[in-house]
Amino acid sequence: MTDQITDPTPTGLTEGELRADLTLEQLKELVGLVEYDASRDPFPVTAMDSIGFVVGNATQTAGFYQLALGMDLEAYRGPENGWRESKSYVLRSGSARFVFTGAVDPASPLADHHRRHGDGVVDLALEVPDVDRCIEHARSVGATILVEPHDETDEHGTVRLAAIATYGETRHTLVDRSRYHGPYLPGYAARSSAVRRGEGHPKRLFQAIDHAVGNVELGRMDEWVEFYNKVMGFTNMAEFIGDDIATDYSALMSKVVASGNHRVKFPLNEPAVARKKSQIDEYLEFYAGAGCQHIALATNDILRTVDLLRDNGIEFLDTPDSYYDDPELRERIGNVRVPVGELKRRRILVDRDEDGYLLQIFTKPMGDRPTVFFEFIERHGSLGFGKGNFKALFEAIEREQDARGNL
Numbered sequence: 001m002t003d004q005i006t007d008p009t010p011t012g013l014t015e016g017e018l019r020a021d022l023t024l025e026q027l028k029e030l031v032g033l034v035e036y037d038a039s040r041d042p043f044p045v046t047a048m049d050s051i052g053f054v055v056g057n058a059t060q061t062a063g064f065y066q067l068a069l070g071m072d073l074e075a076y077r078g079p080e081n082g083w084r085e086s087k088s089y090v091l092r093s094g095s096a097r098f099v100f101t102g103a104v105d106p107a108s109p110l111a112d113h114h115r116r117h118g119d120g121v122v123d124l125a126l127e128v129p130d131v132d133r134c135i136e137h138a139r140s141v142g143a144t145i146l147v148e149p150h151d152e153t154d155e156h157g158t159v160r161l162a163a164i165a166t167y168g169e170t171r172h173t174l175v176d177r178s179r180y181h182g183p184y185l186p187g188y189a190a191r192s193s194a195v196r197r198g199e200g201h202p203k204r205l206f207q208a209i210d211h212a213v214g215n216v217e218l219g220r221m222d223e224w225v226e227f228y229n230k231v232m233g234f235t236n237m238a239e240f241i242g243d244d245i246a247t248d249y250s251a252l253m254s255k256v257v258a259s260g261n262h263r264v265k266f267p268l269n270e271p272a273v274a275r276k277k278s279q280i281d282e283y284l285e286f287y288a289g290a291g292c293q294h295i296a297l298a299t300n301d302i303l304r305t306v307d308l309l310r311d312n313g314i315e316f317l318d319t320p321d322s323y324y325d326d327p328e329l330r331e332r333i334g335n336v337r338v339p340v341g342e343l344k345r346r347r348i349l350v351d352r353d354e355d356g357y358l359l360q361i362f363t364k365p366m367g368d369r370p371t372v373f374f375e376f377i378e379r380h381g382s383l384g385f386g387k388g389n390f391k392a393l394f395e396a397i398e399r400e401q402d403a404r405g406n407l
């Protein structure tokens, strides 16, 4: 084992991070990156490679994410380049890459998948330095191998790929793209955005993926925590939410697992028994099973990001005025980089722990079903996930749930 595994490039940054002009210092701040020794890791993971979504209309979804979330189109695969089943659009913001796929052929299994689950995340793809080693380990501890390791090649080089199953119908594709220089994967053509942004619009509204949260069925959280411990060598982070954090209606339990370098962090939620239907139960019902609940996107200026996203029509969960005015809460928040009034005006939440603080805000569900949504997060030392905000957040979610008649 060489240092190359801890240092994806000689600078310690991934190709995607380098292209996004990110520095190690920024990443430590942005996503809580830590140094670690990969030599004893049975399943070394470099970073998130991409997040794959299946949607009802990838063409329009790709347009929406360019227009509203400021992402750039990078690559495309579809009937025009010989792939008749579906259309896939690859979008990027900083080191974050999303792939939106929609069925073209009515007989495609993707169409069935979409009928069952609606728009959602199907693949939390991971960049790894050694696909075969990961699969060998995963198999030895009983993981389900969905795609065996194999090469795919085109004029831009060769990628090594495999995939393992995780919760619900979600998978982790494993990608080693160290011998590949194309826009995304073999079969994809480079394609750039036709969107022209106005003067003064920043280059991007977010820089990286901070974490991806899974909702799993009642009683199965520990099973999935163990899966990530055993199969992927992920360790448990300190943040833990037991059934002590609950409102009268919504309750959940949550634990967080992370890859060695903390570039990849997966909180896992399960519903806790409560008087009324919890937000996790609502998700499980409308997604028809376990799946990815939200993706947190790291920004270094959440105020500007939120202002621009709102201007672009993105809707966020509301937070009661009491959240900002409550003296106990003000005390807990302490000093943050802007006056609390600036946060209140934008409904941005604050959480603090012994390491520092974080600012965060949650969008409403992105699609028709009350399932996947986004979080925007600006970290200042805190490695947490906003545990202190759960109660305030639940109350806001419940008002939405109530308006949909699902409480």
Ligand SMILES: [Fe+2]
Pocket (backbone or CB within 6 Å): 211, 213, 294, 296, 375, 385
């Ligand atoms: Fe989160």
